[in-house]
Structure formats: structure tokens, C-alpha cells
Amino acid sequence: MAPAAAHFLKSLTSIEMAGMRLRVGARSHVGRVRQVNEDVYLLRARQGLFVVCDGIGGGPSGELASRVAGDAIVARLTGADADVPVGHAHARGRYLPRTSMLAEAVRRSNERVYDRARHDRRHTGMGTTVVSAWIAENVASIAHVGDSRAYLWYRNRLVALTCDHSLASANANNDESALVRALGREPEVDVDLTEVPVRSGDYLILCSDGLTRMVPETTVGNVIHELREPQRISDRLVEIALGNGGVDNITVIVIEVMGSWWQRLSTQWRPHAGGIPNAEAHPAD
């Protein structure tokens, strides 16, 4: 089969949700220096839910914290008892109900990690960052704590959607960051929220600081512009981060917002197939 035709058939299998389709790619890598990958990503493409967590606390504790937090968020929002709100947005609050629910899920995950750390002395002081996106009805709700980031890419522009909760070190040469907010370190946590309308042709990037500290934003934008296919973008970004030192764990999720099939036929006819239609796993290389 011609590659272009294969791509078209593949794109038909991407996730259709509320009039929009998402194509997703992701990758996590331990990096060149660390022994353990404390990053975790979770993809629930069918529900439009995506999470990246970057554990802190060293070795098994960081790994546990990020996994507990990620699982708690996903379980809360996609579990059988999850009461997913629809619309009726603006009437009272400042944010859409979905955004508030995402925030609530993140706050709960904080309690989970905090309780676990308090009751198990081996994991005292563990914590994790989180950046999560919940996409439905053309709006992406973004919640984050710490220095994992979300970006929106459209028309060759990369826009940061999050602002790190860290103190930039006064010493420019010192490659460190000090988090002022993380999940699991205190009984309650402030969650930063934002909403961004998304349309076909947009890309959302969720990533840990292992990527953003190794790969300049202009490079991220260029890679998306060049490759366009989420899994290939993810792989390339991780390769570049490794090439630039890979001092931390590297994790990235790339989500492409696609139009209807006829829009794709006219604008996205490209000879590259791929992507994860509905990946549920989060393998750590």
C-alpha cells in the first residue's frame, strides 16, 4: 500500500471524541546519568486525559510518588464512579466544570502521595510534579504543580501554557532548580489551572524538565513543524535531549488535534504513518 494511503487509513483509527480527533505519541527515557526513571506518563486518549509526573525523592521513592499520583488522577477521572460533568460552564465559576474536576483529582493525588510518604518511613519526603491535560469539546483543561510543562504549538508558534513552580537559581551556570511546589510534600497543595481552546492542526506537548532543560524551545517547535507525527516527534525530542546530555529522566507526550476526515484528507496528506491510537501503557525505556 502506498505510504500516503496507509497514513490515511491509520488516521481513520485515531480517536474520535466529541467531533474532534486526537493522535497521540509519547516516550519516556531514564537518560544518561540516572539509574532509575522517576518519570511516569499516562495516556487515556479515548477520554482525552494525559498526565506526566516527575518524581522527586531519589530512586524508588520518586518512582513510587509519580506512579501513585498519576494513577490516582486517572482513576479519579476515568473510574467507573467518575461523574464526568458536561458543559454548563461559565454560569458560576471561573473555570469549566471539567477543569475544576481535574484540579480536584490532582489535589486528591497529593493526599495519596502525602499519606503514603507519612506512613512508610522508607519513602519519607517523596514527592512529584504533575502536568495534566484533559481535552474535550475543543477545550484543553491544563492543571500543573511543579516544573513539568505544557505547551501549545500552532502555526509554527510554541506557547508555554504553564509557569514553573520553581525558583530560578541566581547562578546561571548552576544546572539546578528548586521546586517551591510539589505533590506529596504537604497535606494540601495549590494547583495551577488554565484552559486553552484547541482546533485542528494544534499540538499539545506535556513534558518533564528533563526535556525542557536539554532541548531549547525553538528546537521543540522546529521538530513539530518538521515531523508533524506525534510518535516521531516524541522519539526525536528524546533523542535530542539524550544527545545534549540527558542528565535527568526525559518524558514527553505529544497530542495532535485533528479535524474531521475530509479536513485531514485535504490538509494532512503526508507520507508518514504511526502514532498510538489508544495506548494505555507507560513503559519506561
Next chain:
Amino acid sequence: MPKLILQIDNRVLKTCVVDQRASIGRLPDNTVVVDNPAVSGHHAAVFRDGDHFVIEDLASTNGTFVNGKRVSRQRLQGGDAVRVCKGTHSIVFDEQGGDGESAGAAEAAPPEIAAAPGETVYVDADKHKALLAWIRSAQAPAGAAVLRVLQGQADRSEYSLYAHTSVIGKSDAALVRLKGFFKPKEAVAIARSDDGYVATVLRGKTRINNEPVRERQVLADGDVLEVGGLRLEFKLAG
């Protein structure tokens, strides 16, 4: 471009570009907000005077200090440390304003937090809660803009855009509800951010000031949107 760099314990908290004029004070409308009761609402101003910059104390209660000396009006030089209240903060004037850290910041003592290269550490101290409140106060949202209906059938004459995201469309969740079989469920979403309001065209045709909008556009006061048979005027809060 010259910058003012707000630091606490020698760590950079916020960097503000000074173009012509910048103000320092407790109230959120200042360029650099220092949320401390000892700081006056509008405490000091930094402005361009020919080819250099000058700081002026705006008759503040507790005074403005440059490198430890109280001043009422003084020319600033790169690396000057400005203080408007007691405490561990300082505002460093960076005349060159390169992309990196300021000269003053580079000379500062290294942070006490020790970490291996690439390591992420967590600072848990009560003072950082105060810092966060500080940052947040600098981002206090202004009053909400409105969409005024100029033409067409709508259930209201004016819609307040106080939600973070407001949708125009046929959807039940839309703020401005479009009626009609061929109208899109979500035609336009208007998102509020620190920089203002951005209209994102999701489906169908939308025009702003008679020009078709393809993807996203920052809305300006007085812009007229045409969407789904409605003509709406965007008005910023007075």
C-alpha cells in the same frame, strides 16, 4: 532592554523589562509588586531620562534605598540593588538586560540549596508560601470584558466574559447560544489570559472587524465579531 530583577535570598523571582517607565509598589497595578505592608501602594518609579535610567521615590512612607542609601531621586547604574522594605528581597537593576542573569545576580552568593547537577530539590519553608502569595498578587485579574450584542437574535444584550473560557456556539455549554440547524456546536472560544482575551475560531466562519479570522486573534477593545448571524462588540472593562 534594561530589566528590574526581583530577588529573594539571591534567587530570581521575577524579571520585568523596563521600556520607558516601571513602577514598584504594593498594589497590583505596579510593574514590580512587593506585597508587604511596609511598602507604599505606589512606592517608587524607574523611568528613562535621556540615555540612562532614574529611580524616584514617590513620597513613600518608609523610603527607597539604592545600595543601602536612602534616595529621593537618583540615576541608576547596572547592578544597583534597590530596596523598598526590610527583608531578604532586593530589586536589581540590569542595564544591559541580556537574556541571561543580571550582573548583580551573577555576583550574588550561590544558593544555599545544594544539589547534584540536574537534581531537582524541594524547598519547603514557610517563607515560600509568602512568596507564592506575592507572585499571585501580581497576577490579580482585572475586571471582566463583555460582548455587547449589536445585531442578531440573542437571549441577552450583553455577555460578561468572566469565565476563563467562553464559547459561542450551539452547544449547551456555550455562553452565547447560537440557534439554527447549520450553526456549529462550538464556533468560537474566547480564552482569558494574563495578556488579555484571545479568540480561537473552532468551526465555521468568523469575522473580526470585517476580516475573516483563520485561527487565533487577540481581541482589542471595540472589536466587532461576526459569528453565526450575530454581530458582537468586544468591550474591555472600564
